[in-house]
Structure formats: structure tokens, C-alpha cells
Amino acid sequence: MSGVPALRAARAYPWVLPALGVVGFVLAYPIVKVVQYSFTDRTTFLDGSFVGLDNYSELLRDEIFWRAFENNLILLLSVPLSIVIALAITGILYRGVRGSRLYELLIFIPFLPAVASIAVVFLYLLASDGPVNEMLRGVGADSLAHPWLTDERTAIWAVLGVVLWKRVGFTVLLFMARMASLDRTLFDAAAVDGARWTRTYWQVAVPQLRSIIQFAAVIGFIEAFSWTFAYIVILTRGGPDRSTFTLEYFLYRLQFDEQLVGLASAVAVVLLVAAVAVAAYRIWLARRETFA
Amino acid sequence: MSRGRHGARRALAALGDHAILVAAALLSALPLYLMLVASFQRSSDFDGVALLPTLEPTFDNYSTVWGEFGFDRMFVNSVVLSMSAALIATVLAAGAAYGFTRFRFAGRGVLLGGLIGMMAIPAIVVIVPLFIVMSDLGLVNQHASGIVAEAGIQLPFAVFLLYSYMNDLPVELFEAAEVDGASRWRQFVEIALPLSRPALATTFVISAIYAWNDLLIPLVLWQTEQLTTLMVGLATLGPGRTGVRDIPLLMAGVTISILPLAIAFLLGRRGLVRGLVEGGDR
């Protein structure tokens, strides 16, 4: 290719600069700023001054922060849980019962609507006088009927249930796609060797799904950052009595209710570290794959 | 020839399989079914639960939520946000993907890696400074802020998709064009873009869907009633607004919010699913 390197670079810039510019403005620059803010006591109205690690130590002493952190972990349980459930369903679906296409389609439906839309639907379903409780009473399990979203003991777990409901279908799709590309003669071999499908599936097929399981896990962790906010905003508003706060929602309230920019930024940095950790894990996984 | 399955044992196992699948399928479909059923119920007849479709369905809820509660305006806002953001993201990503594939320059690897790496950053992490910047620029509650922010969030993934695709295009096509004397711009317009049509379509649709479904950015940057999107409307209407415990109304609203995606799904299942799977469940 002809031309001086600098000149060549200049020719490339018009192409990449717009995208880089927008991403820089929307993502890169704010990352820098959020880290910066986390070390100040800035509020929406006052610029504030440098306070070192004060925000962080305040967070560490704040029981709401820890409650939120705990709730995040509880909701993250949805990742391994959805994977296990999806594996079980895939094992049955793959066998090819009659109408498995229809089942696959129905099981996948929860994936499509937006988190916000689904959350509102479950607001209705999980209400004290809503369908879930009604059906429980209908089958005589009155004692199980609960104000799911307003009882401190059950609220976060109800949210976990909703998350699971939404995630499993997507995960099943992932696994089914990968199963389709596996070598079917292995299953024939196992069958002739004397193994029933259950043994064949869990001992021969699932080990081969390892990379897609890891992919599902990583995707799950990354997306958690987005939906923990939406579900909490709609389903519980952090209640009852701030027992269902998550870090994302905590951040939102700190900033837009209490105007505490510095503190909110500190929480954001915690999330940032987690996000980067997940990304690093993903890269490390990818490296291992190529050098396997 | 109906020898049937391998004997009774297999039949029993098949029954068990079916039972589990039926349970899973029912569980998956039930919420949306209940949503639809409730949406067609007369509000006055509704007492908290509607398990079976009513014999007197009504569209009142839809028309009320559309007119009185402003869902018509919200719908437009959602359309504006998602289409604009998707358009900008796709166009910019196409240009950037082209730039990264067809040019060699210092820092190319770092910039590309960094750009795509931004996929790992969730919006919630940057929303505070983003809001402040937009606020300082006076862009909060202006169309520009929401659209640019949304486009920015979608860009890393868009670049990832389009770069992967364009990188796989045969180099010879471009080299031939180069030898023929075509300018870079012409190569882009007449070779890269047409050949990337499937990826461009996918990118646009994926970005539009995610922007449509997004809650956080329009919630923060488009706060006025004029700019509320469907998702924001649902979030504030449902739990927030006093006096609105009108489930049928709410369910009608939710159905409206889901409609475009449902239609897109019915029209173009395969590609849609494939693209969404790559992007994940947000």
C-alpha cells in the first residue's frame, strides 16, 4: 500500500471517527468521569471537593449497600439455576417427542418481550389478589398464597422467579442449537453400549456443551447489570422497606432521589469493576479455547 | 408399520417427557395468556383475576390507554427513539467497520479492541456522568440526548457484528475495485454495503429492538411527559401513578409495548432469533 503511514491513518479517520466519537462521548468519557466523581462529595447542585476514599468507606458501612449487594448475588443465582433447568429441558426436548417444535417455540416466548413489559405483567400476576395466588387457592394450597412482592421474606425471591422465567427459554435455545451440531454417532455408540438416554445425555452430551454453557454464564452475568434495575424499579421499587434494593437501583436512587453524585459514582465504580471482571473472564475463556 | 416404540417402557418414558415439556410450555405461555385475557376485560367487571377469556371482550382498555393515558404519544416516542438510534448506530458502525477492515493504521488494533470491548460496559455504570454532561449541555429532555445515548450504547455491538461480517468479505473484490480506480468511498457504497446487506439488516433490527426495550436511558434523559416512551410509561404507570390499579388497562398498555416485537418475530423468526441470541437477553 502506498503512502506515508500518517497520511494513511488520516484517510482512515473519517470512517472510524464518528463511531469512536459517539462511543467516547457516551461511554469512555463517562467512565473516566464516574471514577473521578467517586472520589468527591459532589452533588447535583454543588461541585464538591476531593474526599479520597470517603465515599467507599461510607458504602462499606452502609447496611443498605450490603443488602443491595446480597440481593445482586441472589439474583445472580438465576444464571446457574437457569443453566441447570435449561440443560434438563434440552435433554428432553432433544429426544424429539412429537411436537417438540411447538414446545420449543412456546418455551422460547418469554425471551421476546422487554423486561419492563414483563415486569408489569408479573406485577399483576403476583399481586395479593392476582392469578398466582388465585390458582394456589384453587388447588387448595391456601397457605402458600402470599403477597409475594410486598412481603419482605419473599420479595427478592419472587423477583428471582421472574428472572428465571424469562431466562430459561433463551438458554434452552442456545443449548438446542449446540446440541444440533454435535456428532450424533456418539449417541448411537452410547446406546449400543448399553446406556439409557439419561446417562448418555449427562455423561456424553453435556460435557460437550461446556463451551456454550460458559458462554451462557458469561452472557448471563453481563446482562444482569441491565435487568436488575428494570425489574426492581417496576416490581418492588426497592421495597418493602428497601429490602429489595440492588446495587443498580441503589445507584439510581442515590443520584436521582438524593442527588448524591459522589456516592452514586462510588456504587457505579463497584459495578464497573464487576463488569470489567466479567469481561476479563470472558477473554480469558476465549484465550483458553484457542490454545486448547 | 405400527410396532410402536420399543415396548411399554419407552411409552412410559415418553409420557414423562411430554408431561415435563407441557409443564414448561404452559409455564412459559401462561403469563402472556393471562395478560391478553385481562386486557380484553371490562375494567368494571375485573376483580383482580381473569383466568378465562371473557364472553364480552372489549377494546375499551386499548382505546383508553392509547388516548387518555397517552400511549399514542409514547408509542411515537418509542418509535422515534429506537429507529433513530438504530439508524445512527448502524450507519456509524458500518463506516467504522469498513474503516477498520480496509485500512491499516497505527492504533488500529487498540481502537478496534477498545470499541468492541465497550460492549462489556452496562449503561447503569455511566448513567450518572452521562446525565450530568447532557444536563450541562442542556440536552436533557431533548431528542438528541436520548438518541445519541442509546446509539452509543448499541454501537459497540453493532461494530462487532459488522466488523466480523465485513472482515469475511473476500479481499479480492476490493482489490479489483482499487485497481479499477474506484475511490474508497465508491468501494464502500458499491461493494461493502451491498454485500453486507444481511448484516446491516440484522444490526439495525437488533439495535432497534434493544432501544425499544430499554428503560434506563429514556427514563433518565427523556423525563417530560412529552417524551415518555412506552417502557417508561409502563414503569411509571404501573406501580407509580396513584389511582392506576386498573389491571386491564395496564395489560392493554403492555400488549401495545410488545406488539411490534411480536410482529417482527412472526415475520422473520430465524434471522431475528439468531441475531438476538448473539446479543443476549437484556
Add this chain to the structure above:
Amino acid sequence: MAAIELSEARKTFPNGVEALRGVDIAVADGELLVLVGPSGCGKTTALRAIAGLERLSSGVVRIGGEDVGDLEPADRDVAMVFQNYALYPNMTVARNIAFGLRARGVAKEVRERRVREIAQVLDIDALLDRKPRALSGGQRQRVAMGRAIVRDPRAFLMDEPLSNLDARLRVQMRGEIVRIQAELRTTTVYVTHDQVEAMTMGQRVAVMNDGAVLQCDTPQRLYDRPASSFVARFMGSPPMSLLLGRLVESGGDLRCELGDASLAIPAEVLRARPSLARFAGREVVAGVGPDGFRLAAPGAAAGALTGAVQLVEMLGSEVLVHVDVVAERPSNAVAGPPPAGGPGGPSGARMSGRFERGVSALVGDRVAVLIDPGQLDFFDPESGDALPREREDASAPVRRAAAGGGT
């Protein structure tokens, strides 16, 4: 140890393909039967039906005398070796071999002992802790065999297990499989598309085409007495040459006219095949083995076939010469698709012959082809079936080595 039987097996796949059209196969207890045929002939389907991996549309599968149609593969107590070995990639060699035993709940010490024994016999005991991807093709093949042997099943089913190996390894493994089978005396059904492999391995060979078994016999008899033109041209390398000719009566004798040649049919051939008389005055397909003719200079003998040499293959110990002769070629249904035209241009029928080293012929040479009428075989020009013989006379094969060498 058990006999295997397929009776009137029919299998039609959902896409309409009829893979098996009424196949009858009987394998004696302890026997090694080879199923051979071109791609798509149904041999693999038949094997899978025996294993239970395919369910027959109609017909019976019997193992050890009992109808196993309702049994799942896991319950049939057969072992299968696959073309791509189908080793479980996430397990070590030891676990691969032991898998079937584990599935049947065999105790751990017994399992480990058996695995070690088999590994020693197959010379893979050094590999027990490796994973399949760290093994060569030949090693993987042995592990697949080990997995099958260790279970001591009623039968071995092998689906082209050697196709993925290089030629030398293939020949070596062939011998080993035959040796192992002979030692264990386990009933074995072996599928291959390679007729050389079939001939060298099978105690009996079943030739299949298009979903049916054409002939099931010992390799020698398949070669000497092919039951149809398909078998004749499929088995043997080079295979039998097929020409379309006419039988005429002339002065009390029956003569076969092929091209310009007119061959008198010897009395013993007539005695062995009385049905020939019915074809007097009609077209008939004549088959000549690669050892059934000589080459001579053109014009050397009156009434000989003339032709042009298309291809000469020097094999060291012998020479193969392929000649396009001026004679009619039977229909494609009987003789198969025509070979590509040689330098002499596409012409009538191609004959392939095997000669001693030292025979000199050059591509393009015009030659006379002298057929030994005593070695002629005859087939129906419509169906391709061999013309029936009077009695099975094992001591008088139709084909035998030509007396004397070639030109």
C-alpha cells in the same frame, strides 16, 4: 455368541427413500459375514437395523433366535464399531472402553481388570490415560475395537471401521480383525464398500445393491459364479468384462457372436448351462473374466475381436490391459455406466484383462482379442441375472486361468 437373522427386512425413510427392499440375511453363530456394495445400497441401514438404531418398516430382526424388534439397542447385547470410531471425546481411553461396563453396573475391580486385559491384547495399554484427540487414527480404531470387545457381546457390528485409515494400516488392521474374530468366535457382521476388503475378510460375503441382497456366498464362489451381472462387475479387480452378443445355431453347434468374432461354445459349457439353448437366436450378455482372453496382433486369428488398447497398468508382478473392442455394450442397467473414452475415442465395449509381466502393449495399439470360450459366463440381457446352471458343481468353476500367456 448368537446367530443373526434379518427376514424380509424393509425400511423406508420418512423422506421416501427405500433403503431396504425385502432383505434376507442369515449369519451363523461365530461367523464373519461381510456386507458389501456401493454407497446407498442399504448395507449400513441393515447393520443399524440389527443394532436397533433404525427400526424396520416391516420384517424381523432375530438375534440368537429371538425377535429383538422391540428391544432398544442398549438391551440387544451387541457391540458396534463406527466408521468415525465415535469415541467419547471428554473421557480417557480407559473410561471409553469401560463405558459399556459401567452402564451395566459391572463392579469396579472387574471393570478395571477387563479394561487392562483388553488394552494389552490390543497393544494400547500405554494409552489408557489419554483422551481421544491425542491419539492417531490407528490408535483410535483400536480403542473402538476395545470398547466393543470388552463387553463380550453376542455379536460385533462393524460399519466400515477401516475406511478412515491409510492403505497400509488398513491392510494390517484387516488381518488383526480377522484374527481377533477367529479367536473370540464372536458372530460378526462387517460392512464395507471395498470389495477387495470383502473378499479378503469374509467367510461369506453378501453383495448388496439398491436395497437388496444380490448374492450371499463365499468369496470364491462370488468370483467364480456371479449370480448377476452386477456382482460380476462389482467383485474382482479388475472385474469381469461384459459384452452384448448373439447366440446363433450353426450346424448343430451353438455359437456366440460378439462383434466380428464367432465363438463356438464348448460342450461342457452347454452341459453346465442347459438354459443357453433357449437363447438360441437371441441376444445374450457374455462375461469374460480378466484371465479369460489373450491379446494378439491384429489379424492373427480369423474371426477374433478387434480393439484398441486404452490403458495399461503395470503392477509389477502383473500387467492390466484395458481394451476397447468393436462389439456391442450391454445396457447401462446391466453393465453400469460407461467408462470415459480413451485416446482411441469412445467405442463399443471395454474389456479388462490380467496378464503376466512381460506382456507389452502400448496405448493406442490395435490388437486382436482371443477369448477362451470355455470361460464364458452368460447373463440375461434384460435383468442381468446369470443364466441358471444345471447343478451347482463346485469342482468345475466357469472361470479359470487362461492356458498360456498373452502376446
